Amino acid sequence: MQLSFLNLASNNLSGKVPDCWARWPYIVGVNLGNNHFTRILQTSMSSLPLLEMLNLRNNSFSGNLPSFLKNGSSLVSLDLGENQFSGMIPSWVGQSLSNLKILVLRSNKFSGPIPHQICNMSVLQILDLAHNELTGYVPKCVNHLSAMLVINNSLESYIYFPVSGGQLLVEPLLLKERVYDYSSNLGLITSIDFSNNELSGEIPTELTGLKRLHFLNLSNNHFIGQIPQNIGNMESLETMDFSRNHLTGTQIQSFEASSFVGNYDLYGPPLNNSCSSNSSSNKEEVHHVKGINWFFVSMAFGFIVGFWAVVGPLLYSSSWRYAYFQFIDRMWYKLQYRCYW
Template identity: 50%
Template sequence: MITAFSSFCVLCSVLNFWSLKKTGQLISLDLGENNLSGCIPTWVGEKLSNMKILRLRSNSFSGHIPNEICQMSRLQVLDLAKNNLSGNIPSCFRNLSAMTLVNRSTYPRIYSQAPNNTRYSSVSGIVSVLLWLKGRGDEYRNILGLVTSIDLSSNKLLGEIPREITDLNGLNFLNLSHNQLIGPIPEGIGNMGSLQCIDFSRNQLSGEIPPTISNLSFLSMLDVSYNHLKGNIPTGTQLQTFDASSFIGNNLCGPPLPINCSSNGKTHSYEGSHGHGVNWFFVSATIGFVVGLWIVIAPLLICRSWRHAYFHFLDHVWFKLQSFSSYSITV
């Protein structure tokens, strides 16, 4: 069984993947980091139904994500990042049943074995693949069978995040960053109890962060920066431990951001006469105090004769006060 095809990616491009249509038992297909272009063939999902790993990362594929990919019920890793894909995220992703299984009984390794009577019948072994998870690339081999991931980042995807994607209760890693997605974060995201990493950054998402996200007890990375989100950051066991950079570029408030929230969940600010969040009265008063203080102190520090005259004046005032007090007591 063939587990990696990057060595003959140019041939695949010329043949438009035609030769792969006959390998129905294919387990892993890695064509990442090449210059492949055109649309993703619809028969990838129709003919390669046994596929567990589909990696087309860093190419020049365009067009929509074909709905036929949803027929790959055994798919565990889908990496289409860094292409020119457009259109909506298919709502039929809920049919990727291998990503809906929580605590599934499986081997940590994925083994490949070519079918008999093929030129590749002697090729077998442990599948390994380079995956970008939690912001870095690592080769997964011995625990690849335990990983479930969807990475659609750095494309031109539009529309809302389909709520159906929250049915993938066994999904570990979800990266939809650097697209043009709009609308709210699905309320049901809190039901995806296996999520360890969520990256929705650099989109145009709006609304509030669903409070249910605090239910994700395995979540170790969350990035929703640079969207149009607003309101309170939900309180949870992990959310307040994330770096503030995970939430910047929005209108959010509350820990870990150094921005307090008012009772109505909006950012609390001090507004001056022009309503721009700055109280100019206190600013001008502070500046006036500092300037006035230095007008008095600076000459005393610079000119010795002024210092002597100033302290002589203070002694004279103090003597007058004592004399007045003594006169009052005598009377």
Template identity: 50%
Template sequence: MDDFLCRNQDKPMALEFLNLASNNLSGDLPNCWKIWPFLAELYLQNNHFVGNLPLSMASLAVLQSFQIHKNLLSGIFPTSLKKNNQLKVLDLGANNLSGTIPQWVGEKLLNLKILVLRSNNFSGHIPNEICDMSLLQIIDRAGNHLSGNIPTCFNNLSVMTLKNRSTNPAIYSETPYTIYYTTVLNMVSELLWLKGTEGEYKSILGLVTSIDLSRNKLSGEIPREITDLDGLLYLNLSKNQLSGQIPPSICNMRWLESLDISRNRLSGEIPSTISNLNFLNRLDLSHNHLKGKIPRGIQIQSFEASNFVGNNLCGQPLPINCSSNQQIPYIDSSETKNGGHGVNWFFVSMTLGFIVGFWVVVVPLFISRSWRYTYFCFLDDMCYKLQSYW
């Protein structure tokens, strides 16, 4: 790859678009990016690149889209991106990056619309400076080791509110470079995990709004301020350590299509206002400490019972009548948080029953001669009766 990119280091190149994705490339990235000052889109995903991003990437002053997910990058969040303040799409997902998410991301990359950091090893708190990135419409930090509370300033992400939400399906606006450049940029695509499945979004990418903080170690309550994002379509906070109640103001998120807050430590009743989410087509509240009756609503009763199990709930779609005294099975979310490795008491009791039965019935046959004589006489008698019957 060095021979291909760095063979003309003496003079700048006018290349604006470079796609080397899914080519089984490996090794370190070359350190000659300063010869590509007009590069606006760079796609290096699905390869085997290792090490850190080279410092020369800071010279890509007009870079707007950089995707390098599913590689083997290591080290901390790349400081070489600190000067790429024109970035609109940044996807570093599925690598081996670690350390904290630096504050300068929210201070320098103010034009970002898509930030994907999922499936890395980032730790520490989510910096409040992220809330200054008012243009963000997709935040994906799932599958890391983030801890602390969810920032209460998420309502500053104005693009995720209905009144300021863009109606342009493209990610990019017009640029002063070339007509061809603008046409290519409008064809940018992104692999996103929405509704629990991965899919490629292209023609409508500019209309997608999503926050995915699942599979981390976040604690505290779900901030009420996040419900001010009335233009948010997908919200996934599952598999954390969130506590407290579901905010009653969740009904403000009128356009929400998918809500997953399963496998946390949420308590209290499900707010009745959740039934006002008319566009909700995926809901998972399972494995929390919720109690009481499931609210009535056309959308709520259409979901599977599995989306409510592991709580102390009753009513449809669960097969448990709230007026009866039937005990509602409860599964502690702490037992299932790490891949469901909790104690299964059904199999424990079955094993104990087998052991007790073995010692009570079988062992005496080996010890007592009279028991063996009686047992075999019984078997002979049964065989004789069966033969006579047939």
């Protein structure tokens, strides 16, 4: 049987993926998403020369990125999101998967830096590495992602599969924690999502050269410095999120305030804080926090000293204990006598 597309998505399948791919050498698309698979073997899937789409999203796969993908030179869409993959993103992703237009690795446990070889993926339109444990800087070569550079509505930018009536069976895009269904015109969308990682350093100015980029999300990282001044050159940018970083300076007024919240050194519209009020409030907050800390320290120290000044002698001196209890008895009799009369 010349099977061209296998769609087992959204079932209740579990266990390991069987090694039977050699029976279907003409298969173009495989969708195993939204199941409970736990193990994918280093199998004959590497011998599928025509495979263009692989969707393993929302399973329980773990371990390093499967090495059989090195032979996936025909892959156009790869979605491994919402699994338990770990380790570093290997450099061969940008070398062996040069025809990818969609790369989704979100919600895994990948660590280490973003390999600069990803910049070699000249036709890449959707790059989603959100919700991992990635560290280091955003590669400055990001402006080599040619498909995001020039505004182009030609047929070459469309993502099309010669199966299932030409429909692309992929999960809807998740942008700024909102779900968007672009399945009908996905080829016109470009997106970079590095949110919820441990990335640091300054936002590279090379990002602003991506004039065809529609969605950019760098929120919940550790970026510092100012927002690149020429970010206004990104003509196609519809949504941008730089929130919850450590950015300074002024923000871009043409975007909503939620794109910048959590950057306490940013000021000006659309946020309601100014440069002077922001800096003074930060100083007051720091001073207040320090005062509260010293107050509790001194209170605890005073309690400890007072407690042992009274209780210590009673524990270690029998004469002090005798005198203390005699004093308590005398006071008790006096109180009783007064209450009686």
